[in-house]
Amino acid sequence: MDLILHHYDASPFSEKVRIVFGMTGQAWSSVITPNIMPKPDLTPLTGGYRRAPVLQIGADIYCDSMVILDELQRRAPLPGDRGLAGLRGIGLWADR
Numbered sequence: 001m002d003l004i005l006h007h008y009d010a011s012p013f014s015e016k017v018r019i020v021f022g023m024t025g026q027a028w029s030s031v032i033t034p035n036i037m038p039k040p041d042l043t044p045l046t047g048g049y050r051r052a053p054v055l056q057i058g059a060d061i062y063c064d065s066m067v068i069l070d071e072l073q074r075r076a077p078l079p080g081d082r083g084l085a086g087l088r089g090i091g092l093w094a095d096r
């Protein structure tokens, strides 16, 4: 199933997810969203959530970068020590 990230270049929370895509080597597709309202293509998809990033996998929508990292970890865990720490650990580290 295709991973589609709704995001914009200057969004640091989106950058965190983009970096994890690079670390895990997963293919992904990009939809660029506006950085301010209105976001007519995003909010109908999310039920009103307006922030970036949002991950779309088929009909499933994941809002919030930590929720996204949890799902990516579940689908494609990193190997070795980095896998043990989990992508959530990387996410918390990056946020701070």
Ligand SMILES: N[C@@H](CCC(=O)N[C@@H](CS)C(=O)NCC(=O)O)C(=O)O
Pocket (backbone or CB within 6 Å): 010, 011, 012, 013, 014, 035, 036, 037, 050, 051, 052, 053, 063, 064, 065, 066
């Ligand atoms: N807790 C959220 C924060 C997301 C967030 O604040 N995104 C910012 C960009 S980095 C945003 O979309 N701001 C525009 C807006 O609020 O409309 C996450 O981890 O994904």
